[in-house]
Amino acid sequence: MAARRATTALALAFFVFTPTSASADSAALQELLEDVLHFIPESAANSAELPRRNPPQRQSKIDHVVVLYMENHAADNFFGCMDLPGFDGIRGHRIPADPADPSKGFINITCGAAPYVCTQGPGYATFNGKFAKDGNPHKYPYSQQSDGYSAWWGAAENGTAVTMFAPEQVPVKAAIAQNFGVFNKLFTAVPSASSPNHLFTQSATSCGMTSNVLWKQCGGNGTYFPQPTIYDSLRLHNVSFSFFMNSTCGLDGKPCHGEDPHDPDAGSAISTPDVAMIGVARHKDRFMSQEIFYQQAANGTLPALSWVLPPIQACDHPCHDIAKGERLLKDVYEAVRAGPGWNRTLLFVAYDDAGGYYDHVVPPSEGVPADNSSCVIPGSHPDCGPEFDFRRLGLRTTAMLISPWVAKGAVYQEPKRGPTNTSQFELTSVPATIKNLFNLSFFLTQRDAWAGSFDELLLEVPRSDTPLHLPDAPLPASPWTPPPPRVPADTATVVTPQHCSSWHGQAEAQCRGLTHANLKQQRNIRLLADMLDIPVPDVSKMDYFAANAWLRSRWRLWMKGSSTSVPQDVEIV
Numbered sequence: 001m002a003a004r005r006a007t008t009a010l011a012l013a014f015f016v017f018t019p020t021s022a023s024a025d026s027a028a029l030q031e032l033l034e035d036v037l038h039f040i041p042e043s044a045a046n047s048a049e050l051p052r053r054n055p056p057q058r059q060s061k062i063d064h065v066v067v068l069y070m071e072n073h074a075a076d077n078f079f080g081c082m083d084l085p086g087f088d089g090i091r092g093h094r095i096p097a098d099p100a101d102p103s104k105g106f107i108n109i110t111c112g113a114a115p116y117v118c119t120q121g122p123g124y125a126t127f128n129g130k131f132a133k134d135g136n137p138h139k140y141p142y143s144q145q146s147d148g149y150s151a152w153w154g155a156a157e158n159g160t161a162v163t164m165f166a167p168e169q170v171p172v173k174a175a176i177a178q179n180f181g182v183f184n185k186l187f188t189a190v191p192s193a194s195s196p197n198h199l200f201t202q203s204a205t206s207c208g209m210t211s212n213v214l215w216k217q218c219g220g221n222g223t224y225f226p227q228p229t230i231y232d233s234l235r236l237h238n239v240s241f242s243f244f245m246n247s248t249c250g251l252d253g254k255p256c257h258g259e260d261p262h263d264p265d266a267g268s269a270i271s272t273p274d275v276a277m278i279g280v281a282r283h284k285d286r287f288m289s290q291e292i293f294y295q296q297a298a299n300g301t302l303p304a305l306s307w308v309l310p311p312i313q314a315c316d317h318p319c320h321d322i323a324k325g326e327r328l329l330k331d332v333y334e335a336v337r338a339g340p341g342w343n344r345t346l347l348f349v350a351y352d353d354a355g356g357y358y359d360h361v362v363p364p365s366e367g368v369p370a371d372n373s374s375c376v377i378p379g380s381h382p383d384c385g386p387e388f389d390f391r392r393l394g395l396r397t398t399a400m401l402i403s404p405w406v407a408k409g410a411v412y413q414e415p416k417r418g419p420t421n422t423s424q425f426e427l428t429s430v431p432a433t434i435k436n437l438f439n440l441s442f443f444l445t446q447r448d449a450w451a452g453s454f455d456e457l458l459l460e461v462p463r464s465d466t467p468l469h470l471p472d473a474p475l476p477a478s479p480w481t482p483p484p485p486r487v488p489a490d491t492a493t494v495v496t497p498q499h500c501s502s503w504h505g506q507a508e509a510q511c512r513g514l515t516h517a518n519l520k521q522q523r524n525i526r527l528l529a530d531m532l533d534i535p536v537p538d539v540s541k542m543d544y545f546a547a548n549a550w551l552r553s554r555w556r557l558w559m560k561g562s563s564t565s566v567p568q569d570v571e572i573v
């Protein structure tokens with residue numbers, strides 16, 4: 001890569017909060033408010049009262065919301081075989097192999113044979129899954145959906161999509177289900193992959209995106225998705241929050257050595273699509289390492305909202321080790337349980353999408369509001385994903401609600417208190433719940449205003465029988481502190497669990513091993529190059545290690561900068 005001096009200043013209004021001076025802080029807050037008012041009607045935002053000096057008054061139950069945002073598991077995959085009362089499970093379920101021809105028999109769902117570390121991502125289509133082959137899944141009114149059509153969309157592909165975990169394989173999740181709440185009906189916000197769902201979960205829109213792309217590919221004119229996030233709202237209301245990452249790279253005032261032994265992917269500490277939102281990127285002063293999370297949990301000083309990004313090797317994305325995801329859940333739970341803030345804590349664990357796993361429940365489409373955020377650029381944008389009006393939800397996803405304020409062994413159905421008669425729990429319930437619990441003055445879009453809110457699930461008095469400890473997690477297939485991953489000299493065999501996606505098709509899939517930069521690395525490289533206004537390197541020539549090294553050094557540069565422009569005296573190599 002040629003060295004280059006970056007000189008370009010940034011067009012997009014961008015600032016990072018610096019706690020150094022009160023007046024700089026209040027100027028930044030005014031600027032943030034103006035940005036937000038491009039998207040939120042002034043009346044709704046009650047802008048006369050914003051930004052606030054003191055947080056609004058709020059309910060007296062919850063001071064700390066912790067969101068552990070995991071990757072890629074439909075609800076049936078983890079909870080379908082647990083026989084939980086009230087949970088629409090999957091034991092004994094089967095799908096006609098060909099809905100037009102009963103003689104072709106059935107695809108049987110199995111319980112208990114799911115691999116902890118898969119070799120290839122499962123292939124069940126998240127977008128079309130329940131539609132007839134010639135059906136219309138994109139525009140309201142959609143075609144009728146039926147589970148009977150499921151086989152057409154990859155349900156049987158190599159078995160893993162229909163191979164579910166038995167409770168004894170996931171003892172930590174099973175213990176959570178026994179002791180706290182599990183959602184029978186919590187749907188993904190978009191019937192698609194990670195990026196659009198990450199955006200909905202944090203900003204209640206995906207700006208028209210229906211696949212894993214950046215805003216420019218959806219007709220946008222800037223590097224960052226421009227819409228306000230729940231963090232922007234918290235900031236304007238002076239309610240505290242932090243992002244906790246599994247890295248110290250550039251965080252907590254630490255140098256970015258990028259050699260966190262726990263995480264070979266530490267270089268991409270916060271990945272697309274989250275940092276691709278300006279409403280995340282501008283809060284980089286709130287990016288912290290997970291070490292701080294554990295310390296603050298222990299001393300009761302967690303912020304009002306903790307957004308916990310799992311270590312990539314424990315994020316449960318295929319094909320990382322599910323045993324490590326179990327261990328992470330145990331660690332996060334036991335950390336908040338043991339801390340002095342436990343009695344005022346609500347821990348929500350959700351998976352961002354169904355992840356190529358089959359789920360048998362037909363997702364609802366009645367009454368779901370269209371995405372009318374003004375970051376949606378009208379027209380057709382071929383690289384943005386299928387054109388879609390967002391008036392239906394995606395497959396059920398795995399989700400748990402954990403707190404002394406939730407009933408033991410609860411299984412949640414549809415919301416009982418609306419706010420409308422078609423409201424559902426879905427990933428956009430996250431910003432809705434945060435808005436309601438912290439009494440923020442505005443919803444982000446009409447979608448979070450519609451989604452069910454978890455505050456209706458809280459008990460009147462907290463329980464005192466919550467366990468201090470959860471069962472041990474299964475043993476991982478490789479240690480938590482792995483040696484640097486290696487490619488055997490004679491083959492491209494994957495030697496460490498890879499980030500294996502299903503939906504790009506096998507030809508481009510990431511499971512080609514460490515001799516290639518994977519799709520996620522490639523996307524992160526494009527984003528960071530854009531964020532720094534530097535040329536995109538030729539990713540086709542990069543292997544996994546080169547891609548990681550590139551990301552690590554550029555992430556460090558970006559974390560160092562007080563804006564998105566590269567300091568002029570920095571040599572990029």
Ligand SMILES: *[C@@H]1O[C@H](CO)[C@@H](O)[C@H](O)[C@H]1NC(C)=O
Nearest residue numbers: 010011012013220221222223
């Ligand atoms: C993008 O377009 C909007 C609306 O037309 C405009 O306000 C904004 O300045 C543009 N941003 C950039 C980076 O050009």
Ligand SMILES: *[C@@H]1O[C@H](CO)[C@@H](O)[C@H](O)[C@H]1NC(C)=O
Nearest residue numbers: 025026029052053054055238
């Ligand atoms: C936010 O509230 C804290 C007290 O909770 C106060 O010290 C701080 O100055 C406030 N920030 C702003 C920007 O008003």
Ligand SMILES: *[C@@H]1O[C@H](CO)[C@@H](O)[C@H](O)[C@H]1NC(C)=O
Nearest residue numbers: 056057058059438439440441
């Ligand atoms: C929410 O804040 C408003 C003022 O903005 C206040 O009147 C109301 O009582 C608060 N609600 C709760 C539940 O504290």
Ligand SMILES: *[C@@H]1O[C@H](CO)[C@@H](O)[C@H](O)[C@H]1NC(C)=O
Nearest residue numbers: 094097104105106107108109
């Ligand atoms: C599914 O199960 C049925 C009965 O339990 C069995 O007859 C059939 O062969 C199974 N199908 C497959 C594809 O394994």
Ligand SMILES: *[C@@H]1O[C@H](CO)[C@@H](O)[C@H](O)[C@H]1NC(C)=O
Nearest residue numbers: 120121122123157158502506
């Ligand atoms: C299924 O397995 C076959 C044979 O191993 C392989 O060629 C194909 O790519 C796999 N498909 C998926 C979606 O994993």
Ligand SMILES: *[C@@H]1O[C@H](CO)[C@@H](O)[C@H](O)[C@H]1NC(C)=O
Nearest residue numbers: 246247248262289290291311
């Ligand atoms: C990364 O995660 C591992 C496992 O949870 C933990 O032991 C380690 O301290 C974390 N590191 C940072 C810097 O967050």
Ligand SMILES: *[C@@H]1O[C@H](CO)[C@@H](O)[C@H](O)[C@H]1NC(C)=O
Nearest residue numbers: 291292295296297299300301
């Ligand atoms: C709690 O832990 C944080 C993170 O280590 C530290 O900054 C803070 O001073 C501690 N607070 C108390 C009251 O011990």
Ligand SMILES: *[C@@H]1O[C@H](CO)[C@@H](O)[C@H](O)[C@H]1NC(C)=O
Nearest residue numbers: 339340341342343462463464
């Ligand atoms: C939490 O509440 C329970 C039951 O009310 C009480 O026994 C316990 O001491 C409280 N724990 C803390 C850390 O305040």
Ligand SMILES: *[C@@H]1O[C@H](CO)[C@@H](O)[C@H](O)[C@H]1NC(C)=O
Nearest residue numbers: 039041371372373374445446
């Ligand atoms: C979206 O639609 C709602 C309800 O019709 C309306 O109140 C809101 O102003 C619209 N927002 C935008 C940005 O068009």
Ligand SMILES: *[C@@H]1O[C@H](CO)[C@@H](O)[C@H](O)[C@H]1NC(C)=O
Nearest residue numbers: 366367418419420421422423
């Ligand atoms: C929901 O309420 C609207 C009117 O507000 C009504 O037209 C509709 O039939 C109701 N739907 C259901 C499912 O109750």
